Amino acid sequence: MTLDSARGFASLAVHAGQDPDAATGAVIPPVHFSTTYAQDGIGGLRQGYEYGRSGNPTRTALQLQLAAIEGGAHAFSFASGLAAEDTLLRAALEPGDEVLLGDDVYGGTHRLLSRVLGPWGVRLRVVDMSDPDAVRAAVAARPPRLLWVETPSNPLLRITDISGLARIGHDAGALVVVDNTFATPALQQPLSLGADVVVHSTTKYLGGHSDVVGGALVLNDDALAERIAFLQYAVGAVSGPLDAWLTTRGIKTLAVRMQRHSENGAAIAAFLEGNERVARVYYPGLESHPGRELAARQMSGFGGIVSVALESGEAARRFAESTRLFTLAESLGGVESLVNYPDAMTHASVRGTEAAVPVEIVRLSVGIEDAADLLADIEQALAR
Known part of the structure; x- marks a missing residue:
């Protein structure tokens, strides 16, 4: 063919x-x-x-x-x-x-x-x-x-x-x-x-x-x-x-998966941005993101990765270790949702360099599960 x-x-x-x-x-x-x-x-x-x-x-x-x-x-x-x-x-x-x-x-x-x-x-x-x-x-x-x-x-x-x-x-x-x-x-x-x-x-x-x-x-x-x-x-x-x-x-199945990852990522980013326990949300689909207009021009969707800054490194660690549906693990992009603490996990090798990740950052790889379940998990983790 x-x-x-x-x-x-x-x-x-x-x-x-x-x-x-x-x-x-x-x-x-x-x-x-x-x-x-x-x-x-x-x-x-x-x-x-x-x-x-x-x-x-x-x-x-x-x-x-x-x-x-x-x-x-x-x-x-x-x-x-x-x-x-x-x-x-x-x-x-x-x-x-x-x-x-x-x-x-x-x-x-x-x-x-x-x-x-x-x-x-x-x-x-x-x-x-x-x-x-x-x-x-x-x-x-x-x-x-x-x-x-x-x-x-x-x-x-x-x-x-x-x-x-x-x-x-x-x-x-x-x-x-x-x-x-x-x-x-x-x-x-x-x-x-x-x-x-x-x-x-x-x-x-x-x-x-x-x-x-x-x-x-x-x-x-x-x-x-x-x-x-x-x-x-x-x-x-x-x-x-x-x-x-x-x-x-x-x-x-990439096309349909990326559509669902993007939908779930957008929902979680919007929820986090409105939460008083969150200092900042990094997601290109948010109006507050400085690169949103450019992302909308060169991308057809905003993806399923959401990073969030908590009030401190200690708070970020507690959050990452408190999720239940999000699994604490390295990597990203799978159908299941993962939570990662970059400073001590995926980016530990760049500590002390110009590429070091702030200690208050947590990265979420948002999967294709039901959005309501993911939001509930994030809400309980923030409360803890």
């Missing part, structure tokens, strides 16, 4: 890379567990497959699906989001190159750049990516090789103008990378807004069920894609066949 790339997002999510099995007609393609493939004579590869690290039909299907939903020409699936980031950075950078990074990003990204690639000669600067003037000044002072953008950011949900930063970066000869994990392609399409590469932790919303770890890169540049493909093969941090299949299954 040839899929029309002009079809709607939900159709692409369900059908891209998912042709019925040629041998049996099975509507769901089989999971290919084989690590090696018979050759028709030396070098006579069937459809290009020879060894599981270099290629696997189930991973190929996922990569076709990822490219379709992000509107890219090339997609690569990895064993984790950080494996995807590491591969991209090594494909794009050389010792002495510099990355300009947002000051509100996933702690693992900052750790990878500062503590893993830093000793190999990659330099790092941080800036508030939601402030175009600050970015412009930082780029003018010393042009970086790469601009790394998270929008919405993790965990303070700042909104960055992707088109504007793409122009700033490209004028300086920089590669512009957008981590689209929070928004997903169901709500935001960074490549169409001028970004060069999209990064995902597919562990989160794309998988969507907290049962598979993975990462992805999507891009249009043929030369960069060739370098990434070589490193994917040569280093080998690829997604396994079952992981790829589970991610594919998750993506098929």
